[in-house]
Each structure stands twice: as C-alpha cells, then as structure tokens.
Amino acid sequence: MLDKNGIAKRIAKEVKDGMYVNLGIGIPTLVANYIPDGISVVLQSENGLLGMGPFPLEGEEDADLINAGKQTITTLPGSATFDSALSFGMIRAGKVDLTILGAMEVSENGDIANWKIPGKMVKGMGGAMDLVASAKNIIVAMQQVNKHGESKLLKSCTLPLTGVNCVKKIVTELGVYEVKDGAFHLLERAPGVSLEDIKKATEGKLVINSDVKEMEL
Amino acid sequence: MLDKNGIAKRIAKEVKDGMYVNLGIGIPTLVANYIPDGISVVLQSENGLLGMGPFPLEGEEDADLINAGKQTITTLPGSATFDSALSFGMIRAGKVDLTILGAMEVSENGDIANWKIPGKMVKGMGGAMDLVASAKNIIVAMQQVNKHGESKLLKSCTLPLTGVNCVKKIVTELGVYEVKDGAFHLLERAPGVSLEDIKKATEGKLVINSDVKEMEL
Amino acid sequence: MKKVVAHADEAVQDIKEGMTLMLGGFGLCGIPENCISALVKKGVKNLTCISNNAGVDDFGIGLMLQQKQVKKMISSYVGENAEFERQLLSGELEVELIPQGTLATRCMAAGYGMPAIFTPAGVGTEVAEGKEIRKFNGKDYLMELAFEADFAIVKAWKGDTMGNLIYKWTARNFNPVMAMGGKITIAEVEELVPAGELDPDQIHTPGIYVHRIFQGKNYEKRIEQRTVRFENKTI
C-alpha cells in the first residue's frame, strides 16, 4: 500500500523528457520531487507561469510570484510569465502534455468529480474544469477508498461532475489503472496489495489481466 | 474646390484631444500633418503599433518599424507595439475612436466599397473590412467624382462592398457630408464650390439645409 | 490625453451603487489594494464583482464583503473566507462560480471585440446547464458570452502617463484581460513614469485600454501561503 509520497513517486514515472506538465494541488504537487534526474520537464502553473521551480528559501519569498495553490515559488531558467487567458489558451490548445490532479470520485467511463459536495460550502472549481476538458493526457492521483471504506472508483459518479470521459489513468494507494472501454484496467498492484484488496476497493467495472505485476518504484 | 491636402486639412478638424485614430493609406495619411497644436492624439497602425510618429529622417529608417502601408516610420514617446490579433482586437472592441479611410464608392445608407474592381487584379481587402465593421466613427476621404466625371456618392454601390451601413461622414473636394437616414446631408461647401456643382456630383439622395456655409480651413 | 489621476479616491469617485466591477488579481497576488481601500472608504454598495477570488476576511475583496458592499461575486474559487461563507449561507450574497479559464477568456473576449467564445470547460457538468452546446471536429464546446464591466480595476507594476502597463511575475494573472474588459479601466501602479520611459516592445497592456492611472502607495502585498524549502530539499 502506498502513502502519498509513494503515489507521487509512481506518477513521476509517467513524466517523460520534454513534457509540459500541470500539477494540481495536494499529491500532484509532490510529483515534482520525484521526477528522475536527466529528464527535462517544464511545469505549468495556470495562474500564468511556465518553468515553475521549487519553493523559495526562507527570506527569498516574493509576493508577486506564486503558484495556482497561492504558495510562494521560484522560477527556473527559461521560464515565461503570461496572463490567465493565454494560460488557459495553451491548456485548451492541448499544448500542455500532461495534467495530474486529485479527485473525489472517478467513474469507469472516465468521468471525474472533484469540486463540489452538495450540502457543504462550495469553494469553486478553479481551473479544474478547464484542465480536464482540455488536457491530452490526464492522470488522477487519489485515495481509492474514502474514510468510510467506500470505493471512489465508481460505476458512475455520485457527486457533481468536473468533467466527462476524460481521465486516462489513475494512481491510488492500491494500484495503477488505465481507464478505457468503460472499465478500470488494473495495470500494476502496489507493494503488498492483493487482487482481493483491489476488487473490494473498486465499485466500478474492474478488468484484471492475468499478468498484473507489482509496481516498481 | 479642395486638393488632397485641403481634404486632409478639413478632416484634421474632426480630430479631438485624447482620441485614438487609425489613418488609412493615401489622403488619410496626410491628415497627421494638420492635427492642430496642443491636441494630443495617438495614431494606431493596424500592423501593431499605437503612437506612430512621422517618417524617419534619412539614415534613421528601421526595417523592423513600418506602418500598415509598409512605409518606414518612427514612434512617439508612450508608444506600444503588439501583435496583429490584439491590434484588430482593440479595433473590434471599439477602442479606436476614429477611423479615416479612402473609398471608391459610398452609398446613401453608408455602405462603402473600396477594395475590389471586378475584372481588375484584386489585391485584397487588407484590414479595411475589419476597420469599417468595427469603428465607432468612420470618416471617408475621397474624390467625389471619378475621372469620367461620374459621382461616387451613390444610391447604392456598384462595386463589391467593404462594409455596410457604416460611413458616418465624408469629406471630398467639394464638401463635407453627414451620412444618415438614407441620405448625404451637406454640412459644408468647399471654397468656391456652388450647390449646383455639388448636386451634379451627387447621384445618391442629397439633403441640403438652407444654411450651408463655406468651410473654414 | 489626461489619464493620470491623483489617487485612488479620485479614480473611483464615480463608481455607483449597482455597478459591475472587474477586479484583477489571483488570490491576494496582484490585487488593486489602493482602489479596494478607496471603495471601502466610499462605502458604495450593491456591487457585482467579477474577480477570480474573493480575498480573505481582512484583506482584498474580503474588506468589501465585511462592509456588505457586494451583492454578487462572479469567481472561479472563493477560498477561505468566513464572512463570505456566512453571507452566502444567509442568502445575503449571491455567488456565480465559473471555470477559471472561462472567466479569463470571457474578459479577454470583451477586449478583443468578440461577443462570445467556445470552450470545452464544463461540458457535461452543471456549468453547461442552459447553455448552447456546439460540436466542432467531433468535440463539444459551450458558447460563453463576453464579459463587460462598468469599471475594470487592475494593478500593475509599472505604468506610464499614456496608460501603458507592465506587470511583474505572476501578479499579471487576470489584470491584463480585465483591463481590456472595462468600459472604464482604472490602473494603479507601483511606479508611474513619464511617457517614453517604458520600452514599447515590453508593454503588456497598451494604454488604449486604460482610462485612469495613478501611483498607489503603502502596498502590503500580503502572502496567502508562505511556503519555503530548506537547503537540500526540493519541495
């Protein structure tokens, strides 16, 4: 079973040299820590930056330089700033190769819900709807079960949707799934996780090929 | 009767302090020479410049700095450059207060034709269709009759249109006209021009108020 | 060409009850602090505010919310703001949440003279309800209308007396697109210079979009999420 950093580490293996990548808030942010050496990746922050670097050293924070999570950040050589319209323009135009974000629920046909819980205070969708509607490749980082032990990989989402038919891959504490043909296709098991654990934690249609191996981190 | 410079001089009186103005090729370009002192006007060139200045002195031409007529130019303090999409964006958004351009024909309802003569080589409309469809205020600078002595202020245009129902004012060698309610309303006569001259040179509906005075330049 | 005004109070003097305002900024980054203070001082009420966020309780648009000056917020994310939440739940405040890219593009559309735009954001969600859907190349898009505001209020780093603006880092965010979307646009800048001092090729917002400009003062530039790293750790 993976912890948050394990999920981030596994997702980092999906990041290839030369990619432009948008990382959401939470676990996706951690992915930046595990991008392999020798791979050159440009991180896009949808508030208007390409070439996001690590957090600043203490005393070097700049109020004018934040990421989409409103955290102080730095830039790397070759970065570029731009306004919010161009930022979402390049997202919609498919120029961002990979989007990694969190989710509350994903359905077997790739619908995603991650912005609103009826009855609770709604904070807003931010850029999530634009990202999921536009990205060529979307990987979701999430816990597979909620605190009541219920699966969040569903037949169909119960929460209001963020986007439809868009999630391509999911990495959870239990495994890696490809979403296609209306099912969650198990690609890899997390270390120490049995197929039985995975079946119990998946409400939607699950496809398990005979040769599912444990993931390497 | 006015010559080209006279037409430009008369049009310059329409330019008010603080205006953003787009000048077309030909007589409109000359208007810049007659803008009164003490009036601050910003000239827009649709190839991507606000704050166009006069032509450069010899030896100071820069191949990277031209106007929409492809002539070498200079810039004035406070100028700004931008791309062609933003340039026409500000035109469409009505931020350019006044557009001055030439025409082959204008009709009594304000249609304009200035880009194509059937049977002749067609060079293209350039930015004219965008300008006439968008500008809040359009003044046409033109000769009122063609070389065969035929009127170019018509009931309806015979040439392919550039835009419909858009011309607000016309200044010709013979007079100044407001275009409204389906007629050319004579506002001023050029020096030495009789009402008879004007009637002969106007094919479209002409409205002459009793008190039309000679223009002051 | 008289665009320079003395201070924020003069810039906002004719903003009236019931008007629609655009306010630049992302979180607390790049917000027009001086104009917000002037609006609070002025006390004008019943405003519709188009802004990506709604500030925090004691800063940014949060200050206007405290004074109950806002009738409606149009935002993509309203963040952590107790007074905002109280007013929303009590029904005093109306909120329209729209996707961030849609918000930015609808402002830009006004500045580009485009009455509507097409975006895939929100297709298949409650955002699409009541909106026209149209297919291009096999993909569905929503038609969204341009936003125009009575006043757009933006913050830039430098500006000149012709209204040309330059922004700094990610404090640019919504400011350029909102500057284009105002019938009247007010810009407050950290440094106001004479025309001719800024490089024409480096202008982010050409002055044609800006009607009033002044040099602001006492910028607090509060940081919402101060996050630092320690040597030898990446994040």
Next chain:
Amino acid sequence: MKKVVAHADEAVQDIKEGMTLMLGGFGLCGIPENCISALVKKGVKNLTCISNNAGVDDFGIGLMLQQKQVKKMISSYVGENAEFERQLLSGELEVELIPQGTLATRCMAAGYGMPAIFTPAGVGTEVAEGKEIRKFNGKDYLMELAFEADFAIVKAWKGDTMGNLIYKWTARNFNPVMAMGGKITIAEVEELVPAGELDPDQIHTPGIYVHRIFQGKNYEKRIEQRTVRFENKTI
C-alpha cells in the same frame, strides 16, 4: 527539451508536398528569410501558404512563387507581385482573400484552443457568403473557424533554447499568433541565447508553442517602402 536545430535546412526537412504552412510577417517586415530560402532550396511543391502578404517578385514568399511551389495563398493583401498576378490569372495559383483581422484572429483562435470566433468583419459583403451569421446585442457577426497549419514558421528578434521568443517593433505582427497556430512551429531568430538570459516577464511567445528554433544568418531585412522626412516637415 531539445528544440535547437542547426539551421533552416534541418528545421524544414520534414515539410512535405501538399502541406499547409503559416508564414509570419507583414509585407517584408518580420518574415522568416532563412526558412523561405531553405524551402526554395528544398523545392517542396503544392504548398498552401497562410500569410498576410505574398512577398515581392524577388523576395519573401515571392521566391517560392517563382519556383511554383505554392498551390494556394490565404492572405489579406497580395500587393505588388508580377509573378503572383501571372499565376493567378493563368489559373496556376489559387488565392483566398480574407480580412486581416479575421486572418490574425483565426490563427490566434487555434493557439487558444477556440474552434471558432465571431467577427463583424465582412458582414454584408462577399466574404460572408456561405458563412453562419449570428446576432449579438443587435449586431451581426460572422462565425469564422480557427486556422491550424501543419507547420508555422515565424521570425523573432531574440529567442532562447527553451523556445521563448521576443519580437522587435512592428516585426512582431502576425508572428506570435502564427507561432500558436502550428502543429509544429519553427522559429528563426536573430539572436539565440541560453535559457535564463531573457526576462520571463518580457517573453512574447512562451516556448511551449515553439518546437524548433535556430539562429538565422545573413538577414537582408529589405524595406518595401523606404519613406523619409526632411527636417522641419512632419510628413
């Protein structure tokens, strides 16, 4: 992130017969001289060229016309070009003329992921024939589709190894919008610098839109209409 190529020949090597190209520039200002020469040398034919103008007889796209490499031109103004006129009248060359703002905005639309835009340009004229007309706020607009090209070829002043571009004066023109409209975008620059040397706030085209970049050489930068004034005269 390997965007830097050695020269124009390498940059255009996989441009094939029948492809659609966008070529930046306005008149002869800001045109990709090196890539045009490489295309002439390569001799690839049957091209559709989206470019505001068509060059002159012996420079710019005119050089490609001389070699009969262009099947179709999509432009707003084709200017003075005898060979162009000859090919057009003989039926060898197809020409589609579209309003300049529409041309720019259709390129931009591709780069912003907007499949179509609305513009009033051309309403009531032959440009509107066969197009959808739609009324917004009482005014008619044409719906025009985004342009996408197999290759966009642009010229910038400075660029870095990440593909970030900065343009000079009015040599910017169509280059930034075309840079956004190419499936593959090639940028030639007068000066190529290492990543980190350009100010991030001053980038006109972010590198995400640029796939190949090289430092061009022997720029002629021909002036089409050299116009000068004499002291004490304004124009």
